[in-house]
Amino acid sequence: MNEQIWRLSVRSAGTSLDVLSGALYLAGYEGIEIVDSPEGAEKGRITVRAYAVARHGLEELARVAAQVPGCEVGSLEEIEVEDWAETWKKFFQPIEVGTSLVVLPPWASATRFPGRVPIVISPGHAFGTGTHASTRLVLEALEDVLPRLPARGNVADLGTGSGILAIAALKLGLAPVIAIDIDPGAIEEARQNARANNAHLSLRFVEGDKHDVPEATRLVMANLSAPVHRTIAPVLASRLAPGGIALLAGLLADETDGVRKAWPDSWKSAVRRIDEWALVELTRPTV
Numbered sequence: 001m002n003e004q005i006w007r008l009s010v011r012s013a014g015t016s017l018d019v020l021s022g023a024l025y026l027a028g029y030e031g032i033e034i035v036d037s038p039e040g041a042e043k044g045r046i047t048v049r050a051y052a053v054a055r056h057g058l059e060e061l062a063r064v065a066a067q068v069p070g071c072e073v074g075s076l077e078e079i080e081v082e083d084w085a086e087t088w089k090k091f092f093q094p095i096e097v098g099t100s101l102v103v104l105p106p107w108a109s110a111t112r113f114p115g116r117v118p119i120v121i122s123p124g125h126a127f128g129t130g131t132h133a134s135t136r137l138v139l140e141a142l143e144d145v146l147p148r149l150p151a152r153g154n155v156a157d158l159g160t161g162s163g164i165l166a167i168a169a170l171k172l173g174l175a176p177v178i179a180i181d182i183d184p185g186a187i188e189e190a191r192q193n194a195r196a197n198n199a200h201l202s203l204r205f206v207e208g209d210k211h212d213v214p215e216a217t218r219l220v221m222a223n224l225s226a227p228v229h230r231t232i233a234p235v236l237a238s239r240l241a242p243g244g245i246a247l248l249a250g251l252l253a254d255e256t257d258g259v260r261k262a263w264p265d266s267w268k269s270a271v272r273r274i275d276e277w278a279l280v281e282l283t284r285p286t287v
Helices: 014-026 055-065 084-091 133-148 164-171 184-196 226-239 253-261
Strands: 003-013 032-036 045-052 071-081 095-097 101-104 117-120 155-158 177-181 203-207 217-223 240-252 268-274 277-283
Touching: 003 055, 045 055, 055 071, 095 133, 101 133, 117 164, 133 164, 133 217, 133 240, 133 268, 133 277, 155 164, 155 226, 164 177, 164 184, 164 203, 164 217, 177 184, 184 203, 217 226, 226 240, 226 253, 240 253, 253 268, 253 277
Parallel strands: 101 117, 155 177, 155 217, 177 203, 217 240
Antiparallel strands: 003 045, 003 071, 032 045, 095 101, 240 277, 268 277
């Protein structure tokens, strides 16, 4: 059956593609299409297309893309596709993450990945389907820090989006886990994804912000922009238990120093990278 959807096209110089892709991701879209310039077109430029059922999401996306240097934002188009559900499936395929996880869309079977913990995520408006390096960085770091976490305490996913990090923490054996987001739409999507993972009765969902991270939290995961990280650092630092760990992602590699400086000097820190994306890991001293 034919359906009407919306498409936004953005022309970008090749050098600004990484920045543009990151901006689209942080605005909530991972399912993008990259189209090479046709023969005879301006050399070094490509077209990035984003799709959505609702127009308003792409309007916000256009405002974000317009702020990226070297990008030319095209008009919003309403187009007809034969089967939008099948179109989504072209963008979202299973992805193995770290040593023990696999992130799956609902239409994929976990039996293809024996020995891995399945995280079922439905693509929607809230970002976090595991395809972006920033999300993978947190999931891989989560696996690594498990043996080093304090034995008790809350786990908080701040800016939960799709809920992927909170769900992964729970399925890797951590509890209690709280998923926090200022966007009620994101909270609802996170609930739906938790239900798909049979985790909805074990996760706590809060429409809120940094102040809703509980005291004596043993792990906080935050996949946010660098300016937000710098702003929320004092509150998050005060909420972590001795020996507690913060996993801070959504950063480009050259933004890590500024984020690290917002946290106490005495805390142990490490940086993880995938391509141009980075994560800062911080551990509160035990004494």
